[in-house]
Amino acid sequence: MTDNERFRPTPWRLFSTRFSYMLLPGHCKLCKSDSMRSLDLCALCESDLPDIGDHCNICSEPSANPWPKALAKPLTCGNCLNRTPYFSHAHIPYLYKAPIDRLLISFKFKGDLVAGKVLGKLLSQHIEQCIKHDLAVPQAIIPVPLHWWRRLGRGFNQAHELAMTLSKHLNIPVNNKLVLRKTHTSAQHHLNREQRLHNLRDAFSVSRYACAEQIEGKSFAIVDDVLTTGSTANAIAKLLIDNGAARVVVWAVARAALEN
Ligand SMILES: [Zn+2]
Ligand SMILES: [Zn+2]
Incomplete structure (x- = not known):
């Protein structure tokens, strides 16, 4: 299995994840707004997380x-x-x-x-x-x-x-x-x-x-x-x-x- 194949989600997993977030939209754990994506953290809050740096x-x-x-x-x-x-x-x-x-x-x-x-x-x-x-x-x-x-x-x-x-x-x-x-x-x-x-x-x-x-x-x-x-x-x-x-x-x- 190549690394690309390894990380490609199966069609069923892709469908079930998207379907569950269509029914219940992602809710940001930090700012409490809709995350607008299939993760309970919005993109803005994710960009605020403290990168480890050098x-x-x-x-x-x-x-x-x-x-x-x-x-x-x-x-x-x-x-x-x-x-x-x-x-x-x-x-x-x-x-x-x-x-x-x-x-x-x-x-x-x-x-x-x-x-x-x-x-x-x-x-x-x-x-x-x-x-x-x-x-x-x-x-x-x-x-x-x-x-x-x-x-x-x-x-x-x-x-x-x-x-x-x-x-x-x-x-x-x-x-x-x-x-x-x-x-x-x-x-x-x-x-x-x-x-x-x-x-x-x-x-x-x-x-x-x-x-x-x-x-x-x-x-x-x-x-x-x-x-x-x-x-x-x-x-x-x-x-x-x-x-x-x-x-x-x-x-x-x-x-x-x-x-x-
Ligand atoms: Zn947020
Ligand atoms: Zn060290």
């Missing part, structure tokens, strides 16, 4: 200052130069700030699955462009697993919801059985990079039901909603690479700045 060519950490125009190739940040991540690249379209933070908060903490669909579709569009340029298509999408206890509290895993939308648009299967979360790690957003690494030690494992052929020589995309230091994605990437994976990339909606 960023590290591995972990996508945003650059504090715009790069010189004459720069021949993208730069690598100090953290990646000090300790190269196990994933080869993080593909992230947005910065975690207004107004995309509103969509992410409604999705993750208020259970707004429509906002989740919008975010999944925006991420799919970005990944589609990356694949058309240079990204090799991974063989499976792995959502960052939630510990069962937290999943029980939230009712869903936001990374899995995003992965399902990506899978539908990009025709890449989701495997949410391969990597398991062993420990219920405490919330990470107030921890610094070293504390996060410590917190994540042995947090994930490969399922004992997985066979070696599912990982060896395969390429994977790890999906999460927001990347801060990338420690969680890196812990999963390490696990996959240690078990023989050929390549791991990370896909996330937004890149947040580390608080301390």
Whole structure:
């Protein structure tokens, strides 16, 4: 299957999407007006979303200052130069700030699955462009697993919801059985990079039901909603690479700045 064929929606999907939006027009999640298209976000609000701008060519950490125009190739940040991540690249379209933070908060903490669909579709569009340029298509999408206890509290895993939308648009299967979360790690957003690494030690494992052929020589995309230091994605990437994976990339909606 060529990449163009991969992304061409089936006639049935095209018809059902258009028909459902004819019956119930898209409603913009941000400005609350009719979106006038088959996405619950209007074109104007989409153009206001904070682009990630110049960023590290591995972990996508945003650059504090715009790069010189004459720069021949993208730069690598100090953290990646000090300790190269196990994933080869993080593909992230947005910065975690207004107004995309509103969509992410409604999705993750208020259970707004429509906002989740919008975010999944925006991420799919970005990944589609990356694949058309240079990204090799991974063989499976792995959502960052939630510990069962937290999943029980939230009712869903936001990374899995995003992965399902990506899978539908990009025709890449989701495997949410391969990597398991062993420990219920405490919330990470107030921890610094070293504390996060410590917190994540042995947090994930490969399922004992997985066979070696599912990982060896395969390429994977790890999906999460927001990347801060990338420690969680890196812990999963390490696990996959240690078990023989050929390549791991990370896909996330937004890149947040580390608080301390
Ligand atoms: Zn709008
Ligand atoms: Zn980096």
